[in-house]
Amino acid sequence: MAENGVGSGIEAVVIGGSAGSLNVILNTLPLLTRQLKLSIIIVLHRKSSYDSSLANLLGGKTTLPVKEADEKEPILPGKIYLAPADYHLLIEKDKTFSLDYSEKIHYSRPSLDATFQTAAEVYRSGLAGLLLSGANSDGAEGLRSVKANGGLTAIQDPEDAEVSYMPDQALSKMKPDYLLSAKEIAGFLNDLSQARSTRNKGS
Amino acid sequence: MEYTVVQDEEIDILLLDLLERHGYDFTDYSKASLKRRINRLFSLDRFPSFAEFRFRLKNDPTYIRRFIEQITVPVTEMFRDPNFYRALREEVLPTLGTYPFIRIWHAGCSTGEEVYSMAILLKEANLFHKSLLYATDINPEVLEKARKGIFPLSQMKQYSENYILSGGKNDFSSYYSAIYDHAKFDASLNSKMIFSTHNLVSDRSFNEFQLILCRNVLIYFDRDLQSRVFKLFDDSLDHLGFLALGSKETIRFSGIASKYKQVGGKEKIWRKTV
Structure with missing residues (x-):
């Protein structure tokens, strides 16, 4: 765990996962606060x-509303968006989604790197990136760019991940702010949301 | 980060150069994708600096061709989204069959996989003899490939599966001959194809069609440009003509939406009603 507290200015979270991550998401969603900011x-x-x-x-x-991201759709707080199958999901400067059907990256479309990286350049320190279980090296570069742009980074603890390869790949390239077990993820997201709402009230 | 070297402001400079010096207008393309592709090319071709990249683009006409080829996304496959092709078979072709002559436009056809897929559908519906397929793209290199009808043999297993899922009843391999690691599609298929460069951003309507397909092209355009292209398609479609888009594209937010009705339920096919 990092020494600093949970980031207070987080506006968006990108969660990337591959093999072994779906269950983590399915178990996390019911625990999310209804007042997601x-x-x-x-x-x-x-x-x-x-x-x-x-x-x-x-x-x-x-x-909470969950939907597949549509191209040109504005990204709103309190909503959960899912990258559609077989497209890369990119974030535009005006905080809208765009879709891209270019070559697969790390044999994957959607690619985690593409979303992490474009989101990082738009949200900068307002972004948190969370990388989950997987058997692929996708996501490591992207998470590194989240960090390079001042964002908050978290990786599922390889010890806890169903498939540790992807977290291990990322850990070999960077030091995240947080290492989380699957059980800690909902609390982590709720804390980020809470920190944001406190900050908004204060300002 | 090592692969975002060319930044937003520099991309704006490049796009203006391209427009002024070469007449290619990418200024209304979605920026995130463009930025990724420009950076990809920058690192692929190992430019030491942005200045050298810019200089090459401004002054080397052969490099412009490479730039266009690499920036526009040349990714396509045969019978992609089999349910879409099934809908074409079942809900569009029977109507087209009632016309004495069928003109189809593949706008942004890339290397032509969709055009060959369409030719196969038309053959199987016994409509091929009275059809003409216009296939256009901004990029002359991909049209050269499309004209040849030669695709990697390694793709054929996937394409054959797609074909069967789309309702194809024949042996897919009967449409091509394998030559080493390539599949050369039957020459009769491209006898009804007309290939030409066409830039959706700057070129006008050039004919009237009963069916226009433009799949996974509009996602790269901003809303204004999308609207202009929809207008171009509307001007190029016959009364009761069909417009087919990619699985995540819609005419809903465009100026022409009220004149069109979606065909069937799920597939992105609309019919002009006015």
């Missing part, structure tokens, strides 16, 4: 399929 953007590697059943699956776990 952040935008949560989830990018999961999955088999390219045409339907949006994953959004429905996640939506069933929380009363």
Whole structure:
């Protein structure tokens, strides 16, 4: 754990995961505060399929709105967005989504790196990046750019991750602010949300 | 970070150079994707500085071709989204079949995989003999590939699966011959194809069509440019013509939406009603 307290100016969180991460998300969503002050953007590697059943699956776990991100859609607080299958999900300067169907990155589309990196350059210190379990090296570079742009970074503890390869890859490249077990993630996100609402009241 | 070297302001400078010196207008493209692709090219071609990158782009006409080729996204596949092709088979082609002559426009066709997929659909619906497929792209290099109809053999397994899921009944391999590691598609398929460069940003309507396909191109454009391109498509579609978009694209926010009705439920196919 890092010494400093949870970031108070976090506006958006990008959560990236691959093999072994879906359950972590499914267990986290029901525990999220209903007064969520952040935008949560989830990018999961999955088999390219045409339907949006994953959004429905996640939506069933929380009363917060969960939807697949549409291109040009503004990113709003209190909402959970999911990267659509088979597109890279990018963040524009005006805090809207855009989609990209270019080459796969680390054999993946959506790529975690693409979302982490474009979000980092837009939100800068207002972004938190969380990397979960996976068997891929995607996400490590992206999380590093979150840190380089002043954002907050967290990685699922490899000891706790179902597949430790992805957290290990990221840890070999950078030192995150937090190492979290799956059980700690909801609390981490709620704290970020709480810190933001306190700060807004104070200012 | 090592791969975001070219920053936003520098990208604006490049885009103005391209417009002024070469007439290519990328200023209304979505920036995040453009920035990634420009940075990718910058590191791929190992430029030591932005100044040298800019100089090369300004003064080397052959490098412009490479730039256009690499910046526009040349990714496509055959029978991508099989359900989309099934909807074309079941809900669009029967209507087109009632016309004496069918003109189809693939706007932003890239290396042509979709055009060949369409030609196969038309053959199987016995409509190929009275069809003409116009395939356009901003990028002359990809059109050269499209014209040849030669695709990597390694893709054929996936394409064959897509084809079957789209309702294809034949042996997919009957449409091509394998030559080493390539699949060369039957020459009769491109006998009805017309390839031409066309820039959706700056070029006008050039014919009237019963079906326009433009899939995963508009996602790279900002809203204003999207609206202009929708107007171009509207001007180029016959009364009761069809417009087909990518799975995450919609005409909902454009000026032409009220004139169109979505065909079926899920697929991104609209029909002009006015």
